[in-house]
Amino acid sequence: MKTSRVTIHTLRDMKRRGERIAMLTCYDASFARLLDESHVDVLLVGDSLGMVIQGHDTTLPVTLDEMIYHCRAVARGAGRAHVVGDMPFMSYQTSIEQALANAGRLVKEGGAHSVKLEGGAQHVELVARLVACGIPVMGHIGLTPQSFHQLGGFKIQGRDSGAAERLLADARALEQAGAYAIVLEGIPAEIAAEITEAISIPTIGIGAGAGCDGQVLVLYDLLGMNDSFKPRFVRTYEKLATRIRTAVDAYVADVRDGAFPSEAESFFMAPDKRPAQKAASVASLTDYVGGCAPGSDDAPPGDDATPYGSPKKP
Numbered sequence: 345m346k347t348s349r350v351t352i353h354t355l356r357d358m359k360r361r362g363e364r365i366a367m368l369t370c371y372d373a374s375f376a377r378l379l380d381e382s383h384v385d386v387l388l389v390g391d392s393l394g395m396v397i398q399g400h401d402t403t404l405p406v407t408l409d410e411m412i413y414h415c416r417a418v419a420r421g422a423g424r425a426h427v428v429g430d431m432p433f434m435s436y437q438t439s440i441e442q443a444l445a446n447a448g449r450l451v452k453e454g455g456a457h458s459v460k461l462e463g464g465a466q467h468v469e470l471v472a473r474l475v476a477c478g479i480p481v482m483g484h485i486g487l488t489p490q491s492f493h494q495l496g497g498f499k500i501q502g503r504d505s506g507a508a509e510r511l512l513a514d515a516r517a518l519e520q521a522g523a524y525a526i527v528l529e530g531i532p533a534e535i536a537a538e539i540t541e542a543i544s545i546p547t548i549g550i551g552a553g554a555g556c557d558g559q560v561l562v563l564y565d566l567l568g569m570n571d572s573f574k575p576r577f578v579r580t581y582e583k584l585a586t587r588i589r590t591a592v593d594a595y596v597a598d599v600r601d602g603a604f605p606s607e608a609e610s611f612f613m614a615p616d617k618r619p620a621q622k623a624a625s626v627a628s629l630t631d632y633v634g635g636c637a638p639g640s641d642d643a644p645p646g647d648d649a650t651p652y653g654s655p656k657k658p
């Protein structure tokens with residue numbers, strides 16, 4: 345049965361009904377399939393991939409081509425969730441024409457259903473033009489990581505009343521320009537709740553308290569992939585770093601002492617194809633392969649030589 349796609353209209357309706365929106369970052373098809381199965385509403389192909397996938401200290405080095413590559417993978421794995429492509433640093437700041445062309449590439453080549461860009465009132469013309477072209481826009485205000493150097497680091501924003509008013513004005517400006525949702529990152533919970541009340545489009549919080557219409561986390565943070573990174577706003581639901589280390593340690597030990605692969609994990613020649621002098625020593629394995637060439641139509645169960653666990657494989 346085909347589940348219907350989450351759209352920007354679904355998200356608006358969820359806000360109207362008071363249903364909270366669950367969003368996560370996602371960077372590849374395997375995770376997209378899993379998150380889809382858990383009914384995550386929105387998959388953000390965030391430029392945070394520059395930090396969690398590529399190992400940079402900031403999101404600044406990420407290129408548009410890299411974003412398109414990851415968007416394409418996520419779009420292939422996601423059958424239900426709405427896929428948002430993040431516009432990377434300097435892909436939308438130089439001119440409106442350049443920004444329209446770049447956002448178009450995220451949709452046409454990357455398969456994104458909408459784009460996200462950082463900043464508020466300064467981008468109203470761009471947001472209106474994108475929406476007029478049919479490209480839905482998610483805004484992003486507060487702690488905007490692409491302004492790392494301008495902000496002096498990853499710092500909580502909106503702590504004084506002047507800054508809080510500017511955030512509210514930014515949110516209203518984005519709504520007016522036609523944005524369908526806004527990420528509120530790293531701001532006091534009271535301000536996020538006030539913005540959420542004041543606008544009709546959904547707010548998605550990260551480090552912005554419980555008063556938003558939805559929440560987003562970086563997937564690798566939620567899974568505990570980096571056990572030395574635990575900021576206050578992250579809830580770690582797993583300790584995958586530890587579990588992965590344990591699994592890989594076991595694999596390395598099995599390879600070192602010859603315990604992997606076993607006979608059941610190996611393929612063998614049909615008896616009539618074996619060199620005569622070796623046939624006797626492997627005769628006992630005939631039962632396992634049943635005398636069939638691996639991968640042939642009459643191969644016994646378990647004789648599939650398809651490489652890797654393709655996410656699309658039923």
Ligand code: KIV
Binds near residue numbers: 388390392393550562
């Ligand atoms: O790039 C990203 O992952 C983001 C989210 C953290 C909101 O912008």
